[in-house]
Amino acid sequence: MNALDVLLRILKYVIMYVPALFGLHTWLYSKSPKYYFFIIRLFSKWRDTTWNVNIEIKLDELGDSYQKLEDVLKFKYKNSKYSRPVNMTNKKMYDVDIFKVLVQDDFQDGQFSRNIMFVSISQLNVTLNNAEEKLRELRELFNDIERALRPRAVSYNLDVHFSKGKNPFYGLMVQRLGKNNITHFECFFPISAIVPRTKDGGPGSNNQVRVFKEKLTINETSFDIVEETARRALLFK
Numbered sequence: 001m002n003a004l005d006v007l008l009r010i011l012k013y014v015i016m017y018v019p020a021l022f023g024l025h026t027w028l029y030s031k032s033p034k035y036y037f038f039i040i041r042l043f044s045k046w047r048d049t050t051w052n053v054n055i056e057i058k059l060d061e062l063g064d065s066y067q068k069l070e071d072v073l074k075f076k077y078k079n080s081k082y083s084r085p086v087n088m089t090n091k092k093m094y095d096v097d098i099f100k101v102l103v104q105d106d107f108q109d110g111q112f113s114r115n116i117m118f119v120s121i122s123q124l125n126v127t128l129n130n131a132e133e134k135l136r137e138l139r140e141l142f143n144d145i146e147r148a149l150r151p152r153a154v155s156y157n158l159d160v161h162f163s164k165g166k167n168p169f170y171g172l173m174v175q176r177l178g179k180n181n182i183t184h185f186e187c188f189f190p191i192s193a194i195v196p197r198t199k200d201g202g203p204g205s206n207n208q209v210r211v212f213k214e215k216l217t218i219n220e221t222s223f224d225i226v227e228e229t230a231r232r233a234l235l236f237k
Contacts, residue, residue, distance in 0.1 A: 187211040
């Protein structure tokens, strides 16, 4: 058998089987969530995200809470670039590592005060390759802050903005329509659907994961749950 015969035979099998394989891929992509997210995860390493984290910390009194929080930041990032470009009575900003931490409170609002300290980390650029590392870093930071402040209650909000509108939750049909043709997109589902049990074996959260056209939002009272939810929702693990 000469080289031409071999080439023709290979071409014959390609013509026979490639359409069938492509058809199987299309069917699995549209019908099987596991296969769909496997493909998404396979190619999602090129997709960057921008995170905004907002925390409400309810305190009995403000006292030296700013100093305690600052001590946590200084200790955790003592080997990194650290500065405090804003230093007002009830508003401070800290530059630590690769992000900024804005801290404010409403204790000066009189009868409208809820005794809340607000902590915000905005415009944190995260790739899907280092998302787990960033989630772990944030969890450790927030756990240290909670131990230092001993708050009455804490609530966390994580907004994940998808780069260039590349929302991994768009289904096959939405992707075929094109993101520019989608004027509004919403998908709500309970956290317990993807995190059925907490780390200590307790029942999953009843709060919702909210997915919009260009971002995903998680609200919880424990950043441990936020971390696990984000891992499963973003990294498809």
